Amino acid sequence: MAKIFNKAKKAPRYNPAAKLEEVMTGTTVFNVPFPKDLDALKDMSPIVIKHPYYVEYLHSYGQDSPFFAGLANRKILGTRCPKCDYTYATPRMHCTHCGEETNWVEIPQEGRVHTFTTCYFGSEEFLKETPFHLVLVEFDGVDTLLLARLIGVDGPEDIRIGMKIRAKFRRNSQLKPTDVYFVPVA
Amino acid sequence: MRPVYMVSGGVSKFEKARPDATFQKMVKEAFDYTMGDVPRLKPSMIDGSVGSYFSDHFTRQLMAGIMATDYLGLCPKPNKRIEGGGATGGLCFQGAWEAVASGRMDVCVAFGFETMSHVQTWKGNEFIALASDVNFDYPVGGFYSGYYAMMVNRHMHEFGTTVEQLAMVSVKNHMNAYANPYAQKRKKLTIQDVRNSTMVAYPLTLLDICVMSDGAAVCILASEEMARKLTDRPVKITGVGTGTDMMRMADRPHGDVILAPNEKKSDYKNLKYPGVHSFRAGRSAGLQAYRMAGITDPKKEIDFVELHDAYTSSEIQTYEDLALCKYGEGGKFVEEGHPFMPQIDYGLKLKKKGTIPVNPSGGLIACGHPVGATGLMQAVFAFWQIQGTIKKHYGFPDLQLKKANRGLIHSHAGTGTYVTVSIMERGW
Ligand SMILES: [Zn+2]
Numbered sequence: 001m002a003k004i005f006n007k008a009k010k011a012p013r014y015n016p017a018a019k020l021e022e023v024m025t026g027t028t029v030f031n032v033p034f035p036k037d038l039d040a041l042k043d044m045s046p047i048v049i050k051h052p053y054y055v056e057y058l059h060s061y062g063q064d065s066p067f068f069a070g071l072a073n074r075k076i077l078g079t080r081c082p083k084c085d086y087t088y089a090t091p092r093m094h095c096t097h098c099g100e101e102t103n104w105v106e107i108p109q110e111g112r113v114h115t116f117t118t119c120y121f122g123s124e125e126f127l128k129e130t131p132f133h134l135v136l137v138e139f140d141g142v143d144t145l146l147l148a149r150l151i152g153v154d155g156p157e158d159i160r161i162g163m164k165i166r167a168k169f170r171r172n173s174q175l176k177p178t179d180v181y182f183v184p185v186a
Numbered sequence: 187m188r189p190v191y192m193v194s195g196g197v198s199k200f201e202k203a204r205p206d207a208t209f210q211k212m213v214k215e216a217f218d219y220t221m222g223d224v225p226r227l228k229p230s231m232i233d234g235s236v237g238s239y240f241s242d243h244f245t246r247q248l249m250a251g252i253m254a255t256d257y258l259g260l261c262p263k264p265n266k267r268i269e270g271g272g273a274t275g276g277l278c279f280q281g282a283w284e285a286v287a288s289g290r291m292d293v294c295v296a297f298g299f300e301t302m303s304h305v306q307t308w309k310g311n312e313f314i315a316l317a318s319d320v321n322f323d324y325p326v327g328g329f330y331s332g333y334y335a336m337m338v339n340r341h342m343h344e345f346g347t348t349v350e351q352l353a354m355v356s357v358k359n360h361m362n363a364y365a366n367p368y369a370q371k372r373k374k375l376t377i378q379d380v381r382n383s384t385m386v387a388y389p390l391t392l393l394d395i396c397v398m399s400d401g402a403a404v405c406i407l408a409s410e411e412m413a414r415k416l417t418d419r420p421v422k423i424t425g426v427g428t429g430t431d432m433m434r435m436a437d438r439p440h441g442d443v444i445l446a447p448n449e450k451k452s453d454y455k456n457l458k459y460p461g462v463h464s465f466r467a468g469r470s471a472g473l474q475a476y477r478m479a480g481i482t483d484p485k486k487e488i489d490f491v492e493l494h495d496a497y498t499s500s501e502i503q504t505y506e507d508l509a510l511c512k513y514g515e516g517g518k519f520v521e522e523g524h525p526f527m528p529q530i531d532y533g534l535k536l537k538k539k540g541t542i543p544v545n546p547s548g549g550l551i552a553c554g555h556p557v558g559a560t561g562l563m564q565a566v567f568a569f570w571q572i573q574g575t576i577k578k579h580y581g582f583p584d585l586q587l588k589k590a591n592r593g594l595i596h597s598h599a600g601t602g603t604y605v606t607v608s609i610m611e612r613g614w
Binding site: 178 | 205206246306308309311312314315320321322323325326327328329331332333335336337339340343384385386387388389432434435436437438439440462
């Protein structure tokens with residue numbers, strides 16, 4: 001759940017807008033009330049049912065696959081265009097500027113915070129990880145940025161644009177982009 | 187291409203949840219309202235339709251477009267679905283424009299809807315975040331509010347924009363919505379209220395961010411000949427533009443600003459553009475639409491704007507993209523009062539209040555954002571504004587602008603990946 005970031009207020013702590021947390025649980029219904037008079041049906045309350053929906057994907061990283069192999073081997077791989085020399089921190093196999101096929105190159109493991117945020121809420125998959133810090137990382141000699149998590153700081157007040165950060169890798173690769181994350185340089 | 191007019195519009199009230207109606211019924215409500223406003227239009231005179239909704243996940247129903255089409259009684263006429271994230275509704279409006287401009291149709295219905303209440307907010311955030319690169323972005327962030335928060339932090343760093351300036355957008359749009367019965371959130375707020383509300387993604391609070399909604403909106407577009415037959419107050423669509431940008435904001439390049447006619451290269455000597463602080467797609471869409479409509483200084487030649495304020499920050503960024511002010515001056519633009527309504531008291535001291543009202547309807551922040559309907563909702567509110575019929579449709583005259591001959595509508599997706607701009611003008 002979202003957390004209150006603001007500092008405690010001095011005023012009395014009455015909150016008439018307080019609400020219980022919304023959940024998706026409910027009572028299983030076996031009997032549905034029904035009127036004798038069909039004209040009354042237009043006033044019937046709507047029936048709302050819970051419907052779970054679960055899918056397992058066989059998601060291929062396709063031409064991006066070497067990036068994930070790189071993370072598993074403690075390397076950040078980007079791509080570089082042989083024609084216009086444009087270097088992508090988030091790899092793409094074809095240059096968006098000239099259409100050439102790019103080559104894999106290793107990206108430095110130290111960079112700077114280009115911008116950042118701290119998320120106190122999120123999509124369901126990441127809700128349990130909140131609050132978490134996101135950064136776009138800029139690297140010397142690289143034209144585009146990399147989206148990553150930053151750890152080792154408490155809140156947004158500890159993060160500065162331009163601050164030096166360095167890559168760390170999960171020992172047990174999950175083959176996800178979060179196999180690499182960043183920490184402040186001491 | 188031939189001239190295209192909007193002849194009618196309608197909106198279902200946007201609400202957090204509409205368990206009493208399926209999406210077809212919501213579209214029907216908006217459609218019937220729209221048809222009721224042009225009694226001379228008989229269903230047999232409609233040549234076809236375009237429909238829009240953003241996410242199949244929200245409806246858990248594929249081919250929902252045809253289900254709305256058949257519910258409206260528009261079969262067996264042509265229809266297609268148009269989708270482009272947050273800009274879905276704006277693209278749909280332009281899809282109907284294309285059908286009429288090309289001569290394929292004389293009367294075309296554009297309808298859009300979204301039923302976002304079928305899942306909890308965090309699941310909805312997940313569905314929306316699937317509209318970010320699932321190899322590189324979704325697994326790291328998975329949250330659009332976080333993406334926009336990163337963009338505005340860079341904007342604040344580049345240009346000195348403040349959180350109070352962001353909050354002013356929220357105060358303005360919630361207050362505007364106060365007299366709009368179709369809006370989901372009608373609140374009188376202070377800057378402090380906005381800053382004290384729950385932090386969602388620093389620096390964006392709950393009141394800096396639009397909410398999820400159930401809702402539908404419908405526009406009817408027609409050729410000149412049909413428009414004259416159907417209504418005494420047709421609104422002409424004089425410019426359309428659509429821009430695109432890279433899906434991953436990490437990929438946004440650093441180059442020169444695409445200059446608006448009222449700007450010089452020297453205005454932006456050291457600005458790396460678009461970076462993550464500006465929306466190149468928004469500028470591109472705006473400039474195309476201005477060129478087509480013959481607009482050279484939008485701030486002087488446009489009377490009002492309905493823009494895609496999914497975030498208070500993106501409203502400020504969009505002032506700049508649309509050349510309502512120079513890049514970097516968006517924060518100052520709102521602080522001085524330019525985008526406020528001249529006749530409404532916001533409880534704020536504003537030096538230059540109301541030079542170009544932005545989001546007189548309350549925008550997405552206050553009206554809600556049922557994605558497929560939103561861009562069409564803006565067209566409907568702009569249409570009524572230009573017609574001078576706000577009182578008739580809202581029940582109150584408070585939000586009617588005295589001068590509303592030419593308006594701009596703007597629809598926006600991703601972190602600025604698809605943006606549409608359309609110009610609407612008094613056509614009688
Ligand atoms: Zn190249």
